[in-house]
Structure formats: C-alpha cells, structure tokens
Amino acid sequence: MEWTQNNEPRSAETDARFWPDNLTKDNGAKRGTYNASNKEITWDILMNYNKKSWSQTEVRDVLQQGQKVVPDSVKVYDMTLSGTWNGASKGAEVPSDRYTVIAPSQENGNELRIQFADNVSTPYWITFRTSLESELLTSQVKNKAIVQSSGTTVAEWNATVTIPHGGVYITKNGAQNGNKIDWKLNINEGQSYVSDARIIDEPSANQILMGDSFHLYSTKVTAEGDISKDQELIRDRDYTLNIHKDGEGKQRFELKFVEAISSAYILEYQSFIHAGDKSKVSNKVRMEGNRLTTEKRETQQQITVRTSSGSGTGSGVTGSLEVTKVDKEQPDKMLEGATFALYDKAEKRTPIIQTTDADGKIVFNNLLYDDYVLEELTAPEGYDVDQARISIKIDSGVKKTGNVKPIVVTNTKKTVPPTEPGTPADPDPQTPTEPGTPADPDPQTPIETVVPGSPVPVASVPVIIEDEDIPLGGVDPNPTPSDEETPGSEEPAIPSTPVEPSQPPVVINDDPIPQGIPVGEPQPQQPDGGGTQTGMLPQTGENSKMPFYVSGIILLLLGSSLLFRRKV
Known part of the structure; x- marks a missing residue:
C-alpha cells in the first residue's frame, strides 16, 4: 500500500492467509453412513457449493462392491448455505420432473445417473440409499461421484464408508470356570451372505468337549454394529453338530448351518479341563463356506489353567x-x-x-x-x-x-429259560382247553357242542311219522275223506262193540308240529321255544274210525229200505 503524507511518499505491506472450507475448495462433497441393522448405506452428494453455472448437468456414480440402489430412495433437495465453515443443510425437495434418474444396471456398469432438465447455477443436495444384502461385506465400501457439464467433468468427490466387523467371520474368547472353560464364538459379525457355512473348532488335547453344553443363538444388531444374543436356534433343524475324535483321543467339532446365513450368530459351549496347574489350553477355530475370501476366517486363543494353585495337594496331577x-x-x-x-x-x-x-x-x-x-x-x-x-x-x-x-x-x-416264551407245553389238567381242541371234558363242566350222557340206541327211539294233515296222538273230530288215504292194514273186521282206549288221549295243542317225545331223551330245540312234552304216543288201534263207517252203512241201508217200501 502506498500514499503521500506531508509531501513524503509512504508505503506499507502486510500478509494475510485465507483457508477456505472443504466444500468451497471442492465445490461440494460426498458422504456416507452405514446402518448395520439393515445393511444399508445412505449416500449424500453436496454439489455446486460455489454456485457455478452449468448446462446439461449430469451426476454420475458407479456403485461398487455389489451395492444395489434401494427403490425410490433417490431424492434431490435445494441446499441451504449458512456461511459458516462447511455450513450447508438440506432445504426443500426439488420436484421430480426437474431431473431424471437412470437406475444402475448390468448394462451400464451399475452406474447411477441423475440428469437435470434445466441449467444449474445453485447448490443441490442429492441423497440415495444402497443395500449390501446378500453380499460378502468387507471392512470398507468406496464410491466416487462426478459432475459433468455438457459432457465435461467439472467436479468429483470420493467417499469411504466403514463397515463394522466387515470381513470378520469368526472371533473367539474364553474364560476358565472351575474345571471347565466357557467358550464364546462370534460368527459372521460382519453379516456377510455365506452359503454352506460351517465352523470347525480344534481344541488342544488337554480338553474334552461337553456335547450337551453347545448353544447357538441368533443376534440383534444395532445400527452401529453392536451384537447381542437373541433367540436360541434348534439343533438338527437350524444347524448340525458333530464331535469327532481321532485315534489319539483328540477331539474337534464341526457345526454346520442348514441354510445360508446373512446375519451374525453367537455360539457358547464348554470344554472340560484335563490339565495341571499353569498348563495352557488353546482352541483354534475357523469358518468355511462358499465365496469366502482370505480375510479373518480363523482365530486362536490360549488360556493358562489354574487348577490347584500350586498348593501341592496333588490336584492337577x-x-x-x-x-x-x-x-x-x-x-x-x-x-x-x-x-x-x-x-x-x-x-x-x-x-x-x-x-x-x-x-x-x-x-x-x-x-x-x-x-x-x-x-x-x-x-x-x-x-x-x-x-x-x-x-x-x-x-x-x-x-x-x-x-x-x-x-x-x-x-x-444271561440265564436261558428252559422253555422259550410261546413254546407249546402240555396243558395242566385243570387248564381249560382252547375251543375246538379235542379233550376229555370235566364231567361237571359243560362244554359247548358236546352232547352229555351215553348215546341212546336207535331202536329205543319211537318213530314219529310227520303229517301236517293228521296230527299224531290225537283224534280228528271232523275227518275229511281223502283219495290219498288208504286204510290198508288198518281195516280189520267190524267189531261188535267199539274198543275203548287203554290210556287217556294226549292233548294236542294248535301247533302243527307233533309233540310227545319220551322223557329223558335229548330234545332238539323247538321252533316255538316251548318245553319238552312228556305225553306218550297213542297205541295202534286206539280211537279207530271203524264205528263211524259201520254206522254210516247201517243208515244207508235203512234209508234204501224205506224208499223201496214207499214206491211199492
């Protein structure tokens, strides 16, 4: 600076430095934040902080490491500048008809494009979300966004997002608990998608795995990536567990997930200590599965055992x-x-x-x-x-x-019994025989289908002549002559006087079936269910019809004689 004072020329010189903020230097920025609970990244692009004038403006961002844009998540806002260091905030949302979104695809190299319909001369805030679901997650995700005006790149910004536990597939820690060690494995903390996932653990030879102590849990994951136990999984449904032992007695176990996994799990189990005081026990564990990289898939821990505290009591030997x-x-x-x-x-x-x-x-x-x-x-x-x-x-x-x-x-x-179960043996005399088995029945025990008593000679059974028209053993009061009836030998000479029956006649019921079977004989069951009749059959010649015939002849003769006399 120069000037004249009292007719004398004067001058002064000084220096001053200015440090513009990052938004000013780069005319914008790109930022990202990761939410571990849903495995989504929220990206923010702050463009044209210096209010440059651009035409045919297009923002281009290639999404790397398997990112997929969440549908309808791309939004454009006016950006409000506060005048402070990197002072910018999201303003009003810009109507969607003022820009066009070209979604990432395999054909365009998974590149997201946002094309503005009008010339740009004000700052904008662009936001969108991407998902890492079903991907192998590494420790970082990097992206680069550029702005082109009339096909010329006028600005570009790089951004890196850190993934909590990204690329970490297995961690382990343990602590002695009396004569056991409590082990805890954090599985797939980064929440990568892994199919055919399996855990292989090899404890040192001075331990014995306790098969019933294994418990596998799903987890709750916060947005920051902290995990905690949730529900216990069911063995042989959600996972399988096999404990193997080699020829020297050394054990190892293999835990295999039934389905592909994409979240974190916690495995807890115990091993029994077979070691003396101040001995060291260790475990080496690794995770295997399809698509796994060479990042942290194996870990090992060593623990110093205290059994007897060196007291010399023999414990630990x-x-x-x-x-x-x-x-x-x-x-x-x-x-x-x-x-x-x-x-x-x-x-x-x-x-x-x-x-x-x-x-x-x-x-x-x-x-x-x-x-x-x-x-x-x-x-x-x-x-x-x-x-x-x-x-x-x-x-x-x-x-x-x-x-x-x-x-x-x-x-x-084992003592072999003399008779195998089910082997037939001579039955006890008092033991009832099976139905249908021939046996001499007990005289006092009625046996079905067996007729008691001695057989009766056939000759002693009276012959019963069945005739539905003429009941046996009774007198027909109204005889009806029949052409089929032939008196035969029953027509003797007409006696002078009727012969009286030697026994009273047997009363016959209305039942057409003859009655009068002798007492003491086995009786067939009667159709009407009635009891056995005890009457005797009439003897031959009793109640003969001859008197009626003689009386009829006499009357006919008397009638003929009177008729002859009258005619004379």
Whole structure:
C-alpha cells in the first residue's frame, strides 16, 4: 500500500492467509453412513457449493462392491448455505420432473445417473440409499461421484464408508470356570451372505468337549454394529453338530448351518479341563463356506489353567484307568461291546463314555487325581451287568503300576429259560382247553357242542311219522275223506262193540308240529321255544274210525229200505 503524507511518499505491506472450507475448495462433497441393522448405506452428494453455472448437468456414480440402489430412495433437495465453515443443510425437495434418474444396471456398469432438465447455477443436495444384502461385506465400501457439464467433468468427490466387523467371520474368547472353560464364538459379525457355512473348532488335547453344553443363538444388531444374543436356534433343524475324535483321543467339532446365513450368530459351549496347574489350553477355530475370501476366517486363543494353585495337594496331577471286561465263568474270555461312563464322584464334570474293544479293554487317559465312579451303561450282548457302579480312586498309587490303574470287571451270561416264551407245553389238567381242541371234558363242566350222557340206541327211539294233515296222538273230530288215504292194514273186521282206549288221549295243542317225545331223551330245540312234552304216543288201534263207517252203512241201508217200501 502506498500514499503521500506531508509531501513524503509512504508505503506499507502486510500478509494475510485465507483457508477456505472443504466444500468451497471442492465445490461440494460426498458422504456416507452405514446402518448395520439393515445393511444399508445412505449416500449424500453436496454439489455446486460455489454456485457455478452449468448446462446439461449430469451426476454420475458407479456403485461398487455389489451395492444395489434401494427403490425410490433417490431424492434431490435445494441446499441451504449458512456461511459458516462447511455450513450447508438440506432445504426443500426439488420436484421430480426437474431431473431424471437412470437406475444402475448390468448394462451400464451399475452406474447411477441423475440428469437435470434445466441449467444449474445453485447448490443441490442429492441423497440415495444402497443395500449390501446378500453380499460378502468387507471392512470398507468406496464410491466416487462426478459432475459433468455438457459432457465435461467439472467436479468429483470420493467417499469411504466403514463397515463394522466387515470381513470378520469368526472371533473367539474364553474364560476358565472351575474345571471347565466357557467358550464364546462370534460368527459372521460382519453379516456377510455365506452359503454352506460351517465352523470347525480344534481344541488342544488337554480338553474334552461337553456335547450337551453347545448353544447357538441368533443376534440383534444395532445400527452401529453392536451384537447381542437373541433367540436360541434348534439343533438338527437350524444347524448340525458333530464331535469327532481321532485315534489319539483328540477331539474337534464341526457345526454346520442348514441354510445360508446373512446375519451374525453367537455360539457358547464348554470344554472340560484335563490339565495341571499353569498348563495352557488353546482352541483354534475357523469358518468355511462358499465365496469366502482370505480375510479373518480363523482365530486362536490360549488360556493358562489354574487348577490347584500350586498348593501341592496333588490336584492337577493325572493318571490313567484301564478297564478290562471278562466273562465271570471264563476269566480268559475278553468281552467286546460293554459301554462305560466315567465321571467324578461329585458329578461336576462331564462323563467320559467309552466302549470296550475286541480285547475287552478301555483306557481313560489324563484323569486328574480324584474320586470317580465307573458306571456300566450297557453289557455285552448275551450278558447281564454284575455291578452297575464301581468307585474308583486315582491317586499317587498309580505310579507303582506305570501311572495306570488296572481293574477287571466281570459279566455273567444271561440265564436261558428252559422253555422259550410261546413254546407249546402240555396243558395242566385243570387248564381249560382252547375251543375246538379235542379233550376229555370235566364231567361237571359243560362244554359247548358236546352232547352229555351215553348215546341212546336207535331202536329205543319211537318213530314219529310227520303229517301236517293228521296230527299224531290225537283224534280228528271232523275227518275229511281223502283219495290219498288208504286204510290198508288198518281195516280189520267190524267189531261188535267199539274198543275203548287203554290210556287217556294226549292233548294236542294248535301247533302243527307233533309233540310227545319220551322223557329223558335229548330234545332238539323247538321252533316255538316251548318245553319238552312228556305225553306218550297213542297205541295202534286206539280211537279207530271203524264205528263211524259201520254206522254210516247201517243208515244207508235203512234209508234204501224205506224208499223201496214207499214206491211199492
């Protein structure tokens, strides 16, 4: 600066620095925020902060890493400037007829385009959302937006969004809880989409997995990415779990999801410690599945075990138990297939279950000095359990036998009953025979279909002549002559006087079926259900019709004689 003062020229010079804000330097910006609860990114493009004049303006943004635009989420707003450092805020929404949205597609390289219908000379705020559902999520998502005016790029902005736990598929931590270790696995915290997902865990040899301690949970995820347990999943429906053991007794487990996963899970389980004081136990776990990258898919943790705190009481020292199973009657015969469970007497540890081999042996290794119970769960086929539970003490005495305590357990063969169930045998004389089986019945016991008494000779049974027209044993008061009736031998000479019957006549009921079967004979069932008649059949010649015939002839003769006399 120069000037004249008192006819003397003067000048002054000074410096000043100006730092424009980011929006001013870049004429806008691009920002993004991630919501882990719905796996969506909200993108904001702040354009033309310096109020440049552009024609045929188009905003272009290539969506990377599998992003998909959420339908109807693209909006354009006026941008209000406050005059403060990066001072900008969202204003009124711009009508949709003032711009055109070209959705990303495979044909255009998954690029989002927004074309303004009019020239641009004011700042705008553009917002849209993208989804990462069904994608493998990494730790970051990057995007770049550009602005073109008449085909020339006039501004561009880069943005990076951090995905909480992105690319992390498995983490693990554990803590000692008495004689067990509580393990916790966080599975797929980044919520990637993984099909055929499975967890493979290999504990160190000084642990025993507790199969009934496994629990798998779904999770609740906050927008910031924090996870917590939700509902427990059901084994063999939502996932499968298999515990394997190699020839040396070392275990590993494999947990496999039935369906593809796209969210986080928490697995909790326990392992039983088989280690002395200050020993180290460790677990190595990895996650496998389709499309997984080489990011964090495996983790390992090591824990120092404190069992006896070095008190010298023997706790934490280990020995082995050898069980030999033999036949009680033949001690040299080893028995295969006996299943035993071994557990501490206080029942605070998970049982160890093993089955005798072809040599009839089981060896329980790495047993802490303690009191145990050996329980026989299943005897070999064809044998009974002799002693279900046996108390076992593992202590310093095992050092005398090579650090192994040997015991022999016997089994007795099952007693074979003399007669197999269902085998026919001679029935007891008092036992009723099955229906239809021929047998001599008890005289006092009526047996259906068997006629009691001795057979009656046929000759003693009176012959009954069945005739519906002439009832047997009675007198027909109104005889009706019939051409078929032939007196035959019943027409003797006419007696001078009627013969009286020797016995009173038998009264005949209206039933057309003849009655009068002798007493004492087996009687067939009568149709009318009536009882047995005790009357006798009439004897031959009783109640003869001859007197009626003689009387008729006499009357005819008298009539003829009177008629002859009258004519004379």
